[in-house]
Amino acid sequence: MNRRTLLGGLFAAASVPALSACASGITSLDSQGSSSGGGGSSKGGVTIGTANFTENQVLGYLYAAVLRKAGVKVKVRPNLGTREIVIPALKAGDIDLLPEYQGALLNYLAPKDDSAEPGTMQNALTLAMPSGLQVLPYGQAADSDCFVVTRETARKYGLTTLADLAKQNGKLVIGAAPEVKKRRVGAIGLKEVYGVEFKEFKSLDSDGPLVKGALKKGDVDVANLFTTDTDIAADDWVVLTDPKNLIPSQHIVPLIADRVADDTVRKALARIGNVLTTAQLTELNRLVDKDKKDPEDVANDYARQHGLA
Amino acid sequence: MYELFKNLGTWLTSGANWSGSDGIAHRLAEHLQYSLLATLIAAAIGLPLGLLIGHTGKGAFVAINLASFGRALPTVGLVVLVFLAGGLSMLPVYVALVALAVPAIVTNTYAGMTAVDPEVRDAARGQGMRGHQVLFQVELPLALPLIMTGLRLALIQVVATATIAAYVSFGGLGRYVFDGLAQRDLVQVLGGAVLVAVVAVALDLLLSGLQRFLFRHRTA
Amino acid sequence: MTIDWSWIGDHTDDLTSLTLSHLQAAMTAVFLGVLISLPLAVVAHRIRPLRGFLLGVSNVLFTIPSIAIFVLLLPVSGLTRTTTVIGLTVYTLVVLLRNTVEGLDSVPAKTKEAAKAMGTRPLRTLLTVEFPLALPVIMAGVRIATVMSISLVSVATYIGDGGLGQLFTDGFQRNFPTPVIAGVVLTILLAVVADALLVAVQYVLTPWRRRRA
Numbered sequence: 001m002n003r004r005t006l007l008g009g010l011f012a013a014a015s016v017p018a019l020s021a022c023a024s025g026i027t028s029l030d031s032q033g034s035s036s037g038g039g040g041s042s043k044g045g046v047t048i049g050t051a052n053f054t055e056n057q058v059l060g061y062l063y064a065a066v067l068r069k070a071g072v073k074v075k076v077r078p079n080l081g082t083r084e085i086v087i088p089a090l091k092a093g094d095i096d097l098l099p100e101y102q103g104a105l106l107n108y109l110a111p112k113d114d115s116a117e118p119g120t121m122q123n124a125l126t127l128a129m130p131s132g133l134q135v136l137p138y139g140q141a142a143d144s145d146c147f148v149v150t151r152e153t154a155r156k157y158g159l160t161t162l163a164d165l166a167k168q169n170g171k172l173v174i175g176a177a178p179e180v181k182k183r184r185v186g187a188i189g190l191k192e193v194y195g196v197e198f199k200e201f202k203s204l205d206s207d208g209p210l211v212k213g214a215l216k217k218g219d220v221d222v223a224n225l226f227t228t229d230t231d232i233a234a235d236d237w238v239v240l241t242d243p244k245n246l247i248p249s250q251h252i253v254p255l256i257a258d259r260v261a262d263d264t265v266r267k268a269l270a271r272i273g274n275v276l277t278t279a280q281l282t283e284l285n286r287l288v289d290k291d292k293k294d295p296e297d298v299a300n301d302y303a304r305q306h307g308l309a
Numbered sequence: 310m311y312e313l314f315k316n317l318g319t320w321l322t323s324g325a326n327w328s329g330s331d332g333i334a335h336r337l338a339e340h341l342q343y344s345l346l347a348t349l350i351a352a353a354i355g356l357p358l359g360l361l362i363g364h365t366g367k368g369a370f371v372a373i374n375l376a377s378f379g380r381a382l383p384t385v386g387l388v389v390l391v392f393l394a395g396g397l398s399m400l401p402v403y404v405a406l407v408a409l410a411v412p413a414i415v416t417n418t419y420a421g422m423t424a425v426d427p428e429v430r431d432a433a434r435g436q437g438m439r440g441h442q443v444l445f446q447v448e449l450p451l452a453l454p455l456i457m458t459g460l461r462l463a464l465i466q467v468v469a470t471a472t473i474a475a476y477v478s479f480g481g482l483g484r485y486v487f488d489g490l491a492q493r494d495l496v497q498v499l500g501g502a503v504l505v506a507v508v509a510v511a512l513d514l515l516l517s518g519l520q521r522f523l524f525r526h527r528t529a
Numbered sequence: 530m531t532i533d534w535s536w537i538g539d540h541t542d543d544l545t546s547l548t549l550s551h552l553q554a555a556m557t558a559v560f561l562g563v564l565i566s567l568p569l570a571v572v573a574h575r576i577r578p579l580r581g582f583l584l585g586v587s588n589v590l591f592t593i594p595s596i597a598i599f600v601l602l603l604p605v606s607g608l609t610r611t612t613t614v615i616g617l618t619v620y621t622l623v624v625l626l627r628n629t630v631e632g633l634d635s636v637p638a639k640t641k642e643a644a645k646a647m648g649t650r651p652l653r654t655l656l657t658v659e660f661p662l663a664l665p666v667i668m669a670g671v672r673i674a675t676v677m678s679i680s681l682v683s684v685a686t687y688i689g690d691g692g693l694g695q696l697f698t699d700g701f702q703r704n705f706p707t708p709v710i711a712g713v714v715l716t717i718l719l720a721v722v723a724d725a726l727l728v729a730v731q732y733v734l735t736p737w738r739r740r741r742a
Contacts (some may be wrong), residue, residue, distance in 0.1 A: 049608075049689075054702060079688030079698055080608055084493035089608040178491035200330060203488050208702050210478045215396050259423065292536065292705050316592075376669065381676050381720030383683040385694055386713040389701045392707060394530045465592055472594040489688060490600045502597035509592035 005153030006066050040261040045073035049080050053206040054295065055143060055228055058284045059099035059252060061299030062272055065309040070268040078295070079093060082179045082206070083108055091132060099267075100255040102138055103248025104145070107184045118249045124255070136266055138251040139273025141281045143228040145247055146239045147174075153221050154238040161241045165196040165222065175211045175220030178203040185247050186224065192286045193246045198222070228282040230290070252276075275306050316496040317503065331484065335506065340481040340508060343399075347406035348464045354407070355414030355463075356443045356456070362415075363422020363452065364444050372419065376412035384409060388473055402474045409470055410463035417459025421452030457520045461513050468509040472501070482508070533707040540711075548715050551692025552723075555678035555683070557614050563675055569622075570629035571655065573636030584627060591623040595684045603688065613685040620681060621674040628670025632663030665738065668731040672724055679720040683712070693719075 046067060050060035057078045064074045077095060079084050083104065089095050102121045106113055110128040115121040119136060127136045157168050161182040165172065181201050182184035202219070205212035207226045215223040217234070225232060232239060236309055254269045284302060287293045303309035320326060327333045359404035362372050384405045425448050433447045449456075472483030485501025488494070537544070571639065573580040598616040606612040636659050645652040660667075683694025691698075696712030699705070 052702075063418075077608075077689055079686075079702075081687070082491045082493070084491065085608070085688075087601070088493065088603070092607045092610055094607045178488035181488070182492050187717070203475070203484065203491075204478050205702075209392075209704050211395065214478065217397070219397075289703055292533070292703060292707075294540075294726065341664060377676060377724065378717060378721065380673075381680050381717045382739045383680050383694065383697070383713060383716045385683045385686065386697045386709055386716065389697045389709050390706065393700065437706075469592055469594045472596060483596075486594060486597045486600065490596070493603075495604065496602060497596055497625060498600045502593050502601065505594050505597070506592040508591060510589065 003139035004228050014163040035272065040071045040258050040265075042067075042260045042262050042265045044260075044266065045075065046097055046260045047095045048074060048076045048097045048099075048242040049086050049089060050076065050078050050099065051206070052079050052081050053085055053208065053226075054288050055226065055281065055285050056099055057295040058237075058281070058288060058299055061074045061286045062276065062303060062308075063097060063099060063254065063269060064296075065303035066268040066272045067265065067302070069309045070264050071213055072264060072268070076296070082177065084179055090255065091130060093257070093259075096257045096260045098255045100135070100249040100253050102253050103250045104183075104185060105135070105253065105255060106248065116245050116248050118251050121249060122253075134256060134258055134261055136252040136254040136256060136261070136269050137273060138279045139255060139276055140251070141273075141276045141278045142249065143226050143278065143281065146225055146227050148192075148215070148223050148225050148232060148237040148239050149221060150215060150218075151236050151238055154196075159162050159238070159270075161198065161243055161245060162194050163248065165190070165240070166194050169195075170219040173200045173202060173219070174222040174224070175181060175202040175204045175214045177211070180279060181225050189246045193244050228278065228285055230282060230286045242298045253302055272303075272308055275308060276302075313495060313499060316498050320496050320500045321503075326400050331480075334499075336480055336482050336484055337504065337508070338504070339474075339479075340468070340471055340483075342408070343402065343462065343474055343479075343481050344468045344508075344512075347403055347467050347471070348410055350403065351407045351410030351414055351463055351467070355411045355459075356418055358411075359415045359418025359459075360422065360444065360449065360452075360457075363419045363425075364440070364448060368417070369419065372415055373440060376416045379408055379412040382408050383474070384470055384473055388477060392477055397478065399474070399479060402471070402479060403479055405473060406467050406470060412461040413466065414456075414459045417462070418452065418456050421455030421459075422448055424455060425451045433451070455522065457516065461516045462515065464512055465509045468512060469505060472505060532710055533705075536707045537711055539598075540708075544715065547693050547695060547712075548719060551679070551694075551716070552719060554610065554613050554617065554682045554690070555719075555723075557674050558617030559621050559671065560676050561614065562625045562648075563671065564701070565618070566622055566625035566629055570626055570633060573626070573630045574633040574708060576724045580630065584630065586628050587623045589620055592635065595620060595681055596687055599685055599688045605669050608689045611681065611688045611729055612688060612692060616685065617678050621678055623672050624674045624677065625667075628673075628723045629663065629667050632666030632670075633659055635666060636662045638643055664735055668727065668734075672727045675723050675727060676720045679716060679723060681718065 037250050050056040060076050060078060064076050067074045080089065080095070086095065087108065090098055102118060102125065105122055106115065106125050106128065109130070110124065113124045113128065115124040122135065122138055128268055129135065147162060153159065157172075158164060174187065176186060181203065182188065184192075187198070187201055202214065204214055204220075207229055211220070211223050211225065212231060214220040215237070222240075227239070229236075252273070254273070256265070280302070284298050287298045288295050300309060301305045321333075329335065358372065362369050373484050387405040388401045391404045395401070429447060429451070430443060433443045438446065444524060471481050474481045475483030475487040482501045482505050485504070486496045489497030489501065562634045569583055573583045593707035595616060598619060599612055602612045602615055606615060640658060640662065641654060649658070682692045683697060686693035686694030686698045693712040693716050700707070700709035700712075
């Protein structure tokens with residue numbers, strides 16, 4: 001049982017006629033995505049899992065809103081943990097659907113793959129997919145990992161790109177979620193691609209209060225955040241650019257179990273993927289983090305306003 | 310399972326895992342520091358409280374209920390609450406650990422005091438001993454075994470719970486548990502858990518040894 | 530740190546369902562704990578050599594951090610309620626086993642001999658004489674195990690469960706004290722109410738103790 005499902009039922013009833021689906025044209029059902037694993041059915045309901053940060057919960061509830069509109073019974077399990085935890089849970093059948101990010105997911109499934117462009121990444125993802133799982137077409141919204149420093153730190157060490165970090169090898173402390181220590185878009189890739197070696201890796205959280213607090217306080221010099229975080233602009237932090245493309249394209253992509261992936265689900269998720277933009281997603285995150293709105297309410301309101309629910 | 314334990318052996322015996330600021334040796338020292346300090350603070354609060362209640366017989370009902378109320382406090386909630394109120398420091402961790410340890414110390418100290426034979430107490434008073442003399446020369450020594458039990462229980466719970474420090478970015482052996490969870494590295498989680506258990510058992514044996522040493526002249 | 534009362538007002542349904550889910554996890558664990566500890570306690574009580582072993586194992590289990598138990602169960606039972614319940618049950622065993630053994634020990638040998646002399650079979654003696662007499666000590670264990678479980682459920686929030694514990698991680702991530710305060714208060718209330726109910730149950734189950742008091 002989870003606490004949002006009760007509220008969810010109320011909102012599912014309110015539906016508005018669809019206005020303009022397929023606005024962006026980036027995705028179309030025919031041209032991309034995998035064709036594997038026919039025969040799934042969402043009749044028995046779909047359980048959506050989400051990782052342990054705000055945006056993923058917003059996305060999970062957005063998926064829930066459009067699926068409900070399509071007549072699918074959904075249940076959302078928010079805040080389950082890191083990708084390292086939720087993907088095994090997806091394989092095991094504890095959950096059926098996850099909002100994912102192209103590049104990060106590809107790094108997890110095929111660490112050696114260096115595709116960077118969304119289309120080739122989608123193909124690479126399809127190839128790397130474990131049996132029983134598939135990715136659906138990616139949406140137009142994207143949210144990348146990024147590495148930021150305070151304006152002061154940037155000035156002090158002359159930092160504008162990730163490559164500049166290597167000039168300060170052994171001096172700087174990086175703060176990030178614990179899993180980033182072992183990820184390519186993280187300590188490992190920064191060392192391999194840019195030759196960066198930090199003085200210390202501090203295990204904090206995924207774009208949460210610990211990592212942002214530590215950056216503000218000066219406990220860490222470099223912080224791993226997400227580009228859709230409005231605090232970056234608000235606090236005038238400097239995002240270090242990535243000239244060697246360590247950080248891949250991170251379009252949002254539904255990762256789903258074959259067992260529930262039928263046409264109803266595909267179509268519904270393609271609609272949200274086509275409508276939601278990065279700027280809108282950033283604003284939804286802000287509503288949850290700053291205005292303390294429920295991720296579920298924020299998602300439902302958005303879906304209603306855009307004719308998705 | 311077998312694989313997990315084999316890897317645990319490698320993890321525990323690899324020299325590289327023991328050294329450095331995130332090495333086992335350092336994490337062990339941090340864990341001991343958190344646990345011992347928290348238990349000391351809890352003892353400084355709980356012992357006088359338990360002795361006072363036991364000696365005077367006043368406020369027992371309130372204290373015992375407060376203690377069981379304290380046992381219900383969710384550690385995670387307490388840590389987050391103090392963090393939100395006061396920002397990032399070790400304070401949330403110590404508040405939660407002390408809150409966890411005080412009830413065990415108070416209830417056992419009080420129980421030890423009430424277990425003292427009233428006739429012995431009266432006899433001491435009859436010999437002209439003053440209140441504080443009765444407390445420190447008669448009641449306290451007799452209550453000591455149960456007081457020690459309370460301290461041991463508190464310490465074991467604190468050692469197991471000090472893992473929470475890692476949730477709010479600090480060190481200790483909990484680092485392996487929380488990092489291992491995030492990375493789904495079960496060997497690391499198991500390693501952290503085993504080390505915590507070893508520390509708890511070792512400290513408990515140490516305290517029970519101390520207890521036996523202190524009471525070696527006593528015939529039971 | 531202020532409480533946003535309107536948030537509480539808007540979330541009474543959520544708070545209710547989380548409280549119920551919290552209670553369900555804790556109660557299932559205590560129930561299973563009792564079910565497992567009773568036969569184990571009888572074994573530990575009757576067979577001396579096993580006693581030290583069983584109590585020792587349960588004591589060591591108690592020293593393992595609860596979060597680690599939940600995580601280590603992931604390969605077995607995944608991100609499910611089952612993981613939460615197994616983890617909590619392990620913890621209740623420590624208290625329940627120790628108290629049940631002590632309770633059985635406290636039954637006077639003469640009482641048991643009297644039952645034997647009257648031709649009562651061992652199993653019947655256990656059920657109709659020993660358990661009832663040990664009940665006060667066993668119930669004390671059940672009360673401690675219940676309060677402890679209610680307080681520990683929230684740790685399972687790290688594996689996506691945890692009942693009211695979800696309010697803690699939510700409030701933490703969003704720097705939002707209201708859900709955290711609500712969660713702490715409800716957890717304590719739950720523990721106090723459950724404890725009071727158990728006292729009432731014990732009162733009903735042991736009528737012979739009432740007359741004495």
